[in-house]
Amino acid sequence: MIQKADRLNDVKEYYFSKKLREVAALRSAGKPVINIAIGSPDLHPSANVIEALQQAVTLPNAHQYQSYQGIPELRDGMAQFYKANYHVILNPANEILPLMGSKEGIMHISLAFLNKGDEVLIPNPGYPTYASVTNLVEAKPIFYNLNAENNWLPNFDEIEKNDLSKVKIMWINYPHMPTGAVATKDDFKQLIAFAKKHNILIVNDNPYSFILNDNPLSILEVEGAKEVAIELNSLSKTFNMAGWRVGMVVGDAQIIKTILEVKSNMDSGMFLGIQKGAVEAFKLSNDWFQKQNEIYQERRALVWKIFDALNCTYNPNIGGLFVWAKIPADENSEALTDKLLYEKDVFITPGTIFGTNGEGYIRASLCVDTATLNEVLKRITA
Template sequence: MSGFPISYAQRIKTLPPYLFKAIDDMKQAAVARGVDIINLGIGDPDLPTPEPIIKAMQEAVTKPQHHQYPSSSGMLSFRTAVADWYKRRFNVTADPKTEVVTLIGSKEGIGHVPLAFIDPGDVVLVPSPGYPVYPVATSFAGGTMHEMALTKQNKFLPDLGAIPKDILKKAKLMFLNSPNNPTSVIADKPFFNRVVDFAKEHHIIICHDAAYSEIYYDGKRPSSFLEAEGAMDVGVEFHSLSKTFNMTGWRIGFAVGRAEVIAGLAQIKSNMDSGQFQAIQEAGITALESDDQLTDGLRAIYQERRDVLVAGLKNLGLQFETPAAAFYVWIEVPKGYTSASFTAHLLEKAGIVTTPGNGFGAPGEGYIRMTITTTKDRLAEAVDRMKKIGW
């Protein structure tokens, strides 16, 4: 093409390839070769959004008042529904006016929050392996990431005592995630209590990603970080309707917590977006007010799928912990493979898409992640294909 050369900003040049796009490229190449793909790579629910939520959206979209610009912080009625849900679910009290903000999906809020608090030279503590948006958001804000390695030896929880003192002097924000993606580990209340004490001692804002809190098994409900005493003084919790109600494409979530942190995030949002479509917020109210009426059935389906995949993989001799929550099985790769080579082996020989653990950060090397967001029959077929190809 003619014209002047285009130079990308340094923040773009330093970005790693977005993990899930790279996986999709591999999948599309296999499809082009005629391979029947079983996609266990991305945790996108395959079940439909529950009918009452769809009906609420259909009704709300006809209301003219929803066709104008919304508030970037969200409708007070939606934020009130969030606060009411937090009280019922976690016994956490939040002021919907000052301690809740509506998000265009939790990813948007996670991506924006460092812009409100991180300056060049500030350190953000990031769990690794972890959601790729944590380090990317840190980089975009000009901050420096310090990796908190999640290891099998430490039960895949951050080792707060291992963070160097010189890092702590510069640390301003910490991302946490429970139930965890990709390991599926649930942090308990004693751990959250330690985090609160740690945050108060070192003046660190805690940003807890709780997107998977309602996808749990065997009746063992995960705790909210905000249930810990003093948690509302040190940070916020991000949540999403995407996984809970199979609403990934709807893009609606929220953050709850300390008013000053919520205000900082809201100020960034007011300058960066125009808020979420109010009809979607109306549907979100219906979802939140349903409590477990809609989610019990979804959890039962996911638990059946988990049990099929877990039993099959254990019969194959693979090593992993049975997930207690989320959509993921975090599997140690067999001897002789790396994360990338085992992922490639499964795709090329069996038509199974998985995610290499090192794509979530260097401490994820030696693992792959499989999802359960497909039918029991396809999960059983995946196990059968793996048995046939061997290692």
């Protein structure tokens, strides 16, 4: 057996990759498991988006390699989207880089800026990929605490007790996954000031702006943000295009050029039909967001009832694609979710997969229709 690379010693298989195999095995054994753990939108993209994809398949150049930077009309669409929704002006020629999903951007950014031994500030709780990619590139994760008392925002006094001289990147994610917490423009101003003080690149991962959130924000709205910050965004949740793998990284032209140096060696461009569909998505009006959110509001009300039945507490003023709930004090997150899986045939996410500060919490997705959520409620209350 060929020995695996040392870089994998600190990297585990992604929790959902492993757990979904277990769920599949339970289903194969006849267990009617309901999955309300995953944030994979079950709603469809706009009909205009699908039609654009279908029509693009017949274009003369549809099946050729495409530009590493995406077609100009896609970058123009992204620029218009940022201008209309965030009041951020971006040059589509050099301040926008389309990605095959923003998740790949996490790897590209890390490869572009991190050397072995560099340090990275990572939220706890937070998206597990930030830490795993940091380990893969042989940098060092430095976890900073988020908690309910501080509205799941960074505590700069606590962070600055550490030696930050080796920190090159700080990952942030607002609206926050898994908690749903939002940052205000003043919060972003503090982050930009912190980054300038310590010469750190801030990366805001921003795919949840428009889901049950009345005030979409970009960190790039802050004056001077482009000097120290870039932003990832995605069509996965906003436009129900998770499987299409379309995202973007935006920011200063020189930073984007550096990321392109990595990306252009990793793939050969996005399929033209997907790009054409994405262009149509960016043309959708605010009615699109309103209709999506009406569906999510109805689902969220049912998830609240499920958590009420489990004696959990939650913040009803927080939006996003998930509900983050505090479990009773005498419960353990993973023990509770395993009990629900094995005894009630319901798969819910334990908060601990997002970090040690996730202990005492569980998370449910809104990517499940109301009939299914009613069945979950029925099982739990039976």
